[in-house]
Amino acid sequence: MMELSGAILEIVKIIWAPIGKCVKYHRSLEEKMMILHKKLEVVNSRKEDIESRMDVELRSGKQVKKEVKLWLENVQKMNGEVETIDQEVEEGKFVSRARLGKLVIKKILEVDELHQKGSFMDRLVVDGLEGDKMMLPTTVIVGDTTGRNMEAIWACLMDDDVRKVGVHGIGGVGKTTIMKHIYNRLLVDTSKFDNVIWVTVPKTTDVIQLQGKIAHAFELSLSENESETIRAANLHAMLRMRKRYVLILDDMWEEFDLEDIGIPEPTRDNECKLVLTTRLSDVCVRMGCKKIKVQLLSEKETWNLFLEKVGRDLVTPDIETIAKDIAKECGRLPLAIITIARSMKGVVDHCEWRNALEELRVSTSGINDMGKVHEQLKFSYIHLQDERPRHCLLYCALYPEDFLIRRKELIEHLIAGGVIEGMKNRCAEFDKGHAMLNKLENACLLKSVADHNNDMKWVKMHDLIRDMTLQITSRSPKFLVEAGVNLRDFPNIEKWEKNLEKVSLMHNYILEVLDLSDTSLEILPDSISGLENLTALLLRGCNRLKYVPSLAKLTALRKLDLSHSGIKEIPQGMEMLVSLKYLNLYACNLEILPAGIFSKLTSLQFLMIYGASKTLKVKGEEVACLRKLETFAGQLYDQNDFNAYSAYFNCPPASYFENLVSLKLIRLCNLSVLLSGGIAASLPSGIFSALKNLSISGCPSIKKLFEVSLLLHLQNLEDLRVYRCYQMEEILEQATRPEYVLGESSNLCTNNDFMTISLPLLRHLSLEFLPKLESIYRGTMVCHSLQVIQVFGCPKLKRIPLSLPLIDGQPSPPPKLERISTSTWEALEWEHPNAKNVLQPLVRSVQTS
CATH class of the missing domain: 3.40.50.300 (P-loop containing nucleotide triphosphate hydrolases)
Incomplete structure (x- = not known):
């Protein structure tokens, strides 16, 4: 009998082992799902941080590392897989719970592995391939x-x-x-x-x-x-x-x-x-x-090219003889002809033409051919009407030869160097910078380069124009330029003259000591503390640099960039930098931010802090008191700090939000509404008038993004993105009192029970992983500038309220629409019955499971 009971017990153990596991998986499913979501939230936070870093690091000639691209794709895939599991759990089938419990545990391990693989301590980008198979930008053959x-x-x-x-x-x-x-x-x-x-x-x-x-x-x-x-x-x-x-x-x-x-x-x-x-x-x-x-142009070709660039209508008979002599002085060289002709464009006084001819003849007399070319180009430089574009051109010579210079980065340098100053805000400074670069492009002293969407823009110097500017800066103002020449140590000491105004050692391989970006320096000398006239200290990408000496004496400093450096603490004396306008502390090793330091930097316009840290947090009041601040990226302590930061919503100084260009709200767990009912309609005109980018992610309590009435203030919105707001039900909520919304110049109009709304400049609409989203808007939207629509992870969303242009009574895609990316194309409905057929060629189906 004992033997029989023992055998039965063994059989029961064998049978119960897998059953017990199933019961365990069954009972712990909800608990494990919570763990999975928390871990995935951390991974998605890292994804957002990496994408922010990519925005900073990507420039022309750079491309994302393949391992980074693969990691981002794997995160996207994991989000889709977890969304599928969510849907199955929500269906609540009893027999599936054990299988799902086992699958969730597996996914938790995969998410942990994904998080570890996403720790990219080095740069996210590499140099682009010079032989990449894209057409090279060029000018028309002359x-x-x-x-x-x-x-x-x-x-x-x-x-x-x-x-x-x-x-x-x-x-x-x-x-x-x-x-x-x-x-x-x-x-x-x-x-x-x-x-x-x-x-x-x-x-x-x-x-x-x-x-x-x-x-x-x-x-x-x-x-x-x-x-x-x-x-x-x-x-x-x-x-x-x-x-x-x-x-x-x-x-x-x-x-x-x-x-x-x-x-x-x-x-x-x-x-x-x-x-x-x-x-x-x-x-x-x-x-x-x-x-x-390569033969020179003929005299006839020279004259025709000169006329084309200077303007045929402007060369009157009393000027023509002088103009022909000036064209001859260009030596039949296309570059010289174009730049000199452009410098004379708009000149109508024949005295100025005669003076220009005399200047050219005197400057090129008795020198060799290449010397003449430099003097011809220098003529165009001298004839720039304003001193500031001349300084701007000299700044471009600080970059390596044949370098594509990102417009935004260059303007930052011009602001830091005092070439652009006295403007009312940072936006006005950038407008001034773009205007100067346009003037140099129109004078053919710089060449414009843009990507195929015209989203990224650069400028580039012809090597002869760079040679000319370096010739100027060898005398006054005096520059030391050793950029991109493969240095592995500091230039010889005799090159460091006392009257040097600017030094460029960028894009080199100096290993120990350097004061510029993208190098492997490990030590910054204490002597840096004595550079009292320094206006910009750029240590971006110096990931081996652990310590920066005191900056207390650098009161003229306007720009400090420590992004992606290896520093663990901010430099001493930071509170003394009263002229500082730009501060980038996006450094993942940074451990703490001393309280009260930012409130003393009253000139700050740009502040960025590493957002994924548990310790790098800022008080809302401290940021809010920076009245000149236009860009802030960082982490506040809690909802109360966010309320303190956004207190200006209820009683806003109009100028505070008039210049706001980009707003990103990330991981605000208690945020339930962007603007409470009625406030949007009563906001002063001009509020949010400059806002181009609005992004909200990881805010699990918000159900409706904002009332339609707020659209009156969002005429310039270009990019709207909403991610992982798991309670979000509706993006644009109909106003409770429509009569208070409409005005003579409104971008809203009534149509039965709902208004037709217009976002005239909206280019990118992205809605991702919003499991409860049922409606974008219950009326109709007109968005003729729309280029990209992305919708995935929104299983309850059935309708896209986009109004399509009609041609002969039939719908056509918005004129600029390039792509619709979605995982639920077949389930989506549109305003017009033929819309799907028209839009089908633009669809990129994305599988999320």
């Missing part, structure tokens, strides 16, 4: 002569007997412009070559640097710890596997052996070709190239 030059080069590329082509000619004649057109043409015509690569050669040929540029262009990697010879061997081995490519080396100043760099010799067998551009004919000969000289 004159038949230039066209013949280009066709001669193309003929050599098509000729199997020519393997290396050397394009040479005086600076400013158009070599690079012609080759950019050739490059773009090769991207389209792939009949003879599979690949075309563009590399700009450093002026002083540094083998390591050039090897790195070529490897990047071919999407290859080389070890930085190997010698030049080993790197050359590795590069050669990798390139030898490639066939049918054209390698363009732009702006070479000296010859080198291809094998020293690691470039295989172009042959009939590999079907590759090498093209180089240079000012020096001898470089073509020594590199074994077939020479093609």
Whole structure:
């Protein structure tokens, strides 16, 4: 009997083991779901911080690291999977609970792993590939002569007997412009070559640097710890596997052996070709190239180009003879013709024309060809009407050669350096900066570059114009510029003259001591504390830097950027920086912020603090007392501090919110309403008039975003994003008293029970992971500027209230709409029955499970 009972007990144990696990999973499901959501919330907070960092670090020539991109995609996928689990739990099927409990525990472990992998301590971006297959921006080919030059080069590329082509000619004649057109043409015509690569050669040929540029262009990697010879061997081995490519080396100043760099010799067998551009004919000969000289424009082409740029209607008969003489002084060089003609645009007094001719003749008399070119370009610089655009152009010379300079970053420097000052607020300062850059672009002293959406804008200097500005800054004002020349130590001491006004050592590899961004410096010398005239201290991306000496004496400092540095505490003496306008403390290792320090920085316009820390929090009253503050990104202690910060809503000084451009509310657990009923309708005109970006995420208590009446103040809103507000039911709530909303200039109009609303500048609408969202708006929305709609994780949302333009009675997409991203396309309804057919080509279905 005992043996039988023992056997039965063993059988029961065997049977109960899996059943017991199922019961455990069944009972603990709600508890585990809460844990999963909390952990996922932390991961999403990290995702938001990483996306904020990306906004800072991304600029032209940079791209997001593949591991970062993959991590962000995995987070998005995880959000979709958890949303699916939420829906199954909500359905409440008893038999599924055990399976779901087991799945939730698995997801908790995966979320923990995802959080660990998202700890990106280094930069999130890498240098972009110079050979990326995008069309290079270029100008229109000028004159038949230039066209013949280009066709001669193309003929050599098509000729199997020519393997290396050397394009040479005086600076400013158009070599690079012609080759950019050739490059773009090769991207389209792939009949003879599979690949075309563009590399700009450093002026002083540094083998390591050039090897790195070529490897990047071919999407290859080389070890930085190997010698030049080993790197050359590795590069050669990798390139030898490639066939049918054209390698363009732009702006070479000296010859080198291809094998020293690691470039295989172009042959009939590999079907590759090498093209180089240079000012020096001898470089073509020594590199074994077939020479093609880029010819100057004819006199007739010179005059036609000059007339086109100066304005044909402005050259009256009494000016024409002088104008022709000025055109001749340009030496038939396109760059000189364009810049000088633009500098004379709008001049109608023939005395000024005669004076300009005399200045040109005197400045170019008795000097060599390149000296004449510099003087011709300097003429355009001198004839800028205002001193400030001249200073702006000199600032551009602080950047490395051929560098794409982000407009926003450059204007920040101009503000910090005092070139832009005396404006009423930061927005006005940026407007002034953009106006100056536009003036320099119109004068052809800077070139404008933009991405395909025109969202990101840069400027770029022609190398000859940079040479001219460096010539000016070698005398007065005196600059020391060693930017992007692969330095591994400080410049020699004799270069550090007493009358230096500005020093640029950016984009180098100095390892120990440096006072500029994106370097690996570990120590900042105590002598930095004595630089009393310093206006900007930029240590962005110095992740090895742990300590900054006292800044108490740097009372002239206007900009301090410590973002992505390794500092653990803020520098001593910060409270003395009464002139400071820009402070970036987005540093993940920073441990504490001393109380009361920000309230003493009364000139602050921009303040950013690392937001994912548990200790880096600021009192709402301390931020609110900064009356000049226009941009704040950081973490307040709690709801009370947020109330203190936003107390101006009830009795706002109008100017405080008139200049607000971007508002992001993140992880405010007790936020239940953005503006309570009736307040929006009574706000003074002008409030939020500058607001372009509104983002709310991780606010679990808010149910309705705002009343429709607030739209009266949001005429300039461009970007609206709502994420992870799990109680959100409606985005735009109908006003309780519509008669108080409507006015003569209103962007609202009545239509039956609901108003038709207009957001005329809205470009991006994103609604993600709002499980209770049932309505965007119960009326109709007119948004003709809309470019992107993103809706996912909103299972209850069935209707998109977008009014589509009608053509012959049939709907058409909003004119600028590019993409609709959603996981529930089939379930969505639109205002017009034919809307789905019209919008289908723009849909990008996203699977979230």
